Amino acid sequence: EVRLVQSGPEVRKAGDSLKISCKGGGYSFATYWIAWVRQMPGKGLEWMGSVYPADSDIRMSPAFQGQVSLSADMIRSTVYVEWAGLNVADSAIYYCARRNRELDVWGQGTSVTVSS
Amino acid sequence: NFTLSQPPSVSGSPGETATISCTGTGGDIVNNFVLWYQQRPGSAPSNVIYGDNRRPSGVPARFSGSIDSSSNSASLTISGLRAEDEADYHCQSSDGSQTLIFGGGTKLTVL
Numbered sequence: 562e563v564r565l566v567q568s569g570p571e572v573r574k575a576g577d578s579l580k581i582s583c584k585g586g587g588y589s590f591a592t593y594w595i596a597w598v599r600q601m602p603g604k605g606l607e608w609m610g611s612v613y614p615a616d617s618d619i620r621m622s623p624a625f626q627g628q629v630s631l632s633a634d635m636i637r638s639t640v641y642v643e644w645a646g647l648n649v650a651d652s653a654i655y656y657c658a659r660r661n662r663e664l665d666v667w668g669q670g671t672s673v674t675v676s677s
Numbered sequence: 678n679f680t681l682s683q684p685p686s687v688s689g690s691p692g693e694t695a696t697i698s699c700t701g702t703g704g705d706i707v708n709n710f711v712l713w714y715q716q717r718p719g720s721a722p723s724n725v726i727y728g729d730n731r732r733p734s735g736v737p738a739r740f741s742g743s744i745d746s747s748s749n750s751a752s753l754t755i756s757g758l759r760a761e762d763e764a765d766y767h768c769q770s771s772d773g774s775q776t777l778i779f780g781g782g783t784k785l786t787v788l
Contacts, residue, residue, distance in 0.1 A: 596777060605782035606714075606722065606767050611775045620775040656721055662728060663712045664769070664777075667721040 563587040565595075565657050567668035573647050573675050580643040581671045583657030590638040591615040594660040597631065597642050600670075601653045611660065612640050647675045679704035681768055681780035688786040689758045697783045699768030700750040709770050711751040713742060716765040716782075725766075726753060755785070763787045 568582045583595065597609040610621040614633040621631070630643045642655060652675045658664035680702050689695040699711065711729050714722035724733055726742035729751065739756045751770075755762055768780040 594775060598777075598779075605765075606769075606779040608777035608779060611777070622776070658722075660775075662710075663724040663733070664714070664722070665724055665733070667723065670721055 563659075563666050565659060565666055565668035567655075567657060567671045570672040571674070573673070575647055575649055575675055575677050577647050577675075578643070578645055579647055579673065580641050581655060581673070582639050582641050583668050584637070584639045585659070586638065588659075591635050595633070595640045596658050596660050596664060597640075598656045598658060598664075599625075599653050600656065606656075609642070609655075614638075614640060647673075649675050649677050651675050679770070679772060679778055681770060681778055683766075683768060683780040683783045685781070686784045686786065688788055690788045691758050691760065693758050694754060694756045695758055695762075695785055696755075697753045697766050697768075697785065698750050699752070699780045700748070701770070702749075704772075705746070706749045706751055706770065707744060707746050709773055711742065711744065712769045713740075713751075713753045714767045714769065716767065718764075722767060758787050760787050 566584050591614045594611045596611040599607045609625040612619050612631045612633045614635045617633050633640045654670045656670045657668040659666040682700050713726040715725045716722040725736050725740050730742040741754045743752050765782050767782045
């Protein structure tokens with residue numbers, strides 16, 4: 562079964578660092594782009610960036626450039642999003658998704674709650 | 678830069694047809710494929726239309742997509758509305774590379 566499994570919910574304080582993960586299984590993980598998508602409470606989907614695990618090629622949305630870091634570990638079949646210092650406005654659900662013709666496989670989402 | 682906009686909400690009664698629009702600004706919508714995702718409450722999105730008008734395996738034929746170049750818009754049409762179709766629907770396109778562009782999402786209510 563093709564799957565993406567994300568790390569569990571996180572509760573942090575403003576200024577904390579955080580790294581969340583997305584582990585792929587059931588397919589050739591290295592050769593599909595993985596997109597990260599943010600969904601703030603009650604809002605739509607926002608593309609943050611994408612990473613190609615085979616060579617860690619990264620494409621970032623200008624809106625998220627400098628705000629988060631994306632990375633990939635091909636050995637662990639895992640991609641990551643990392644924040645050096647969280648803001649309250651980073652509270653959202655974060656999804657990873659495999660890009661085929663479409664975003665065809667989605668992780669279950671990671672809820673991040675940041676308090677002041 | 679290219680953006681997509683959707684109406685915040687659409688509604689219809691069971692058995693009726695609902696149409697959700699997705700209008701492009703800052704570029705021609707025909708230049709790249711439009712995709713549609715359904716997102717039920719508390720769940721991750723799932724693809725219902727790719728390549729402007731193609732359905733993934735398992736998506737009912739009640740779901741169809743189209744492009745209107747004259748209005749620079751795409752549409753998702755759901756015929757024979759059912760209660761289970763009540764969800765948020767998101768359109769998505771790209772700039773031809775890895776950049777993904779989403780519309781703001783539309784809440785479909787089945788009355």
